[in-house]
Amino acid sequence: MKQIADFPAGLACPIPLTEYKNVLLAHGGGGKLTQQLIQKMFVSQFDNDMLGALHDGAVFPVGNMKLAFSTDSYVIKPIFFPGGDIGALAVNGTVNDLAMCGAKPLYLSSAFIIEEGLPMDLLWKIVLSMKTAAEAAGVSLVTGDTKVVDRGKGDGIFINTSGIGAVDPAAEIDPKNARPGDKIIVNGPIAVHGIAIMSVREGLEFETEIRSDTAPLNGLVERILKAGKDVHVLRDPTRGGVASAVNEIAQSARQGIQLNEEAIPIGEDVRGACEILGFDPLYVANEGKLLAFVAPESADLVLNEMRSHPLGKYAAIIGEVVADHPGIAVMKSRIGGTRVVDMLSGEQLPRIC
């Protein structure tokens, strides 16, 4: 192995300088540390334009058509949760990443890393759930892989899915394309998935069960793209929530973002749970939500089309792109004050009091 001294002067650091010697959980939290890890470790070495775009998937030409390609791994705990399970999540997640590229998802692969001792009937339930989700999304699982690891070396089951989709030739969906005036539309109440998981993990019992919003969004995206050509960005605000998603887009597009707190749909139950748990719903994960950045003249049309779809019934315009403060997202609070909405740093930790 090369020692530090083996490197010529100026290249004295064989590992890109991060101030952490070990990977922390927060490096996977979807916030700033994740972004830094991806930039410093992966993008710097695998350097290419498609990766550098930091989109939900890569888009590339094949013959006279464009394909989208995306991958995601699922390590969720608990494996079964109100409103879904790891299997449904694994299918919907990759389907949604493809849809956010403006693609019609076609084929998925699935790799299972299973811990020795996982009950066979649990695995069967997961497989059936994946089958149902794939049928609902109109995709086929066409290839896969299975590994079993020693007891204690995995957390029951991890699933990776990758997918390929055909990109709508008329669509020009790219986070860089957000431009001043664009309206930001969300398809429904936010922060549901993260709170559904947290309430199970923390053993909290609320009066009504909060169920994950996991759902395939490709049908909704198809309808959005049919409605107007002026859709500039699509993004599913998963880890890190709406706040992290709008920050990423503000940075990619070098534009400012202005959110309106009062317009952001949040369910009463989720709001209450966030109060109790000490979380800001803007930073809580979603699995069946998307943000659409649409030119102002088409916004109402797209909004109405979204509202006519079952997954967009409660769609709302929650803000817009502005030329001021490029790279920064700002929110008008419900009492009329203004504050910056930063990206999540590390994991969201509940406050003491």
Add this chain to the structure above:
Amino acid sequence: MRFIDEYRDGEAAKKTAEMIRRVTTRPWTVMEICGGQTHTIVKYGIESLLPNALTLVHGPGCPVCVTPLEIIDKAIAIASRSDVLFTSFGDMLRVPGSSKDLLTVKAEGGKVRMVYSPLDAVKIARENPDMKVVFFGVGFETTAPANAMAVYQAKKLGLGNFSLLCSHVLVPPAINALLSSPANRVQGFLAAGHVCTVMGYEEYFPLAEKFHVPIVVTGFEPLDVLQGIYMTVRQLEEGRSEVENQYTRAVRREGNVPAQNLLREVFRVSDRAWRGIGEIPLSGYALRDEYAEYDAEKIFDVGEIRTQESPLCIAGMILQGLRKPSECGAFRTQCTPEHPLGAPMVSSEGACAAYYHFGEYRGEGQL
């Protein structure tokens, strides 16, 4: 949400902000003691609604900020032991010690678990009889009763494997220390509503009288804070220095007497070091000798602790309200929530993190 939305109403907030503007004729400096109020102020952009003559300074009421470095280093040393299961509130996990934080201990294989209540830690101790379960008991008078209850229950249950690493601090001695400082520029206080829910507010009368400052017991919703500011400024303008209670829906003059009795049963008042401020006499709680077997500091011998604060960090000045976070040279550059140099950058209650996340945005494109 009923009973919460009423206190976040935009129209009522505008009216109260207008009342503040009308009553303010001179520059005033007001300190909100509690980190929870700092959080509300920045989260709702309250400063952008206030007249420029009014300066809010953010006080030392963020538990993670004032917990001394030595205790954090002790926590890290205890949590690193293989026979210990260390439990803590969430945001203590990221407070930088001299060399690392508790999340790093976890990444290195230490058993560190986040809990929502010290009573959960007692439950964990019952379920893990082979492990020594330690709870990191920090905070002000607000969190103290639950921590006292955890120790009290552990003793009642005869739990031999539970202990408390105790670093509790008290608000009135801190106000006394701030006002006694020659550099003080705070003219009025918003007292911490939840502290007073437990302790009542009789102990603030001598402070208001001695230092001629208005003290208004204030809640945590945006309308509470705006109303607390209004009541404080009105007193200042009228030349009064009284203790008033804005948070009447939660605070009684005498406080929560059973909770106070429990505190007296388990804790004694002791001298405490405050991170960034220094030692303040009789400003905290320590476990009574009768509960010594539940005192993690006495149970675990962690050897000599040598603490090392970042020389760039001006947390002390910020916690005393002498500087704003944006006036620190390391702010946003060397010091960020991912790499905090000082504790106020860690908790979202900390003044620096609050400024970092929510920004001081006056609506002129200036940050």
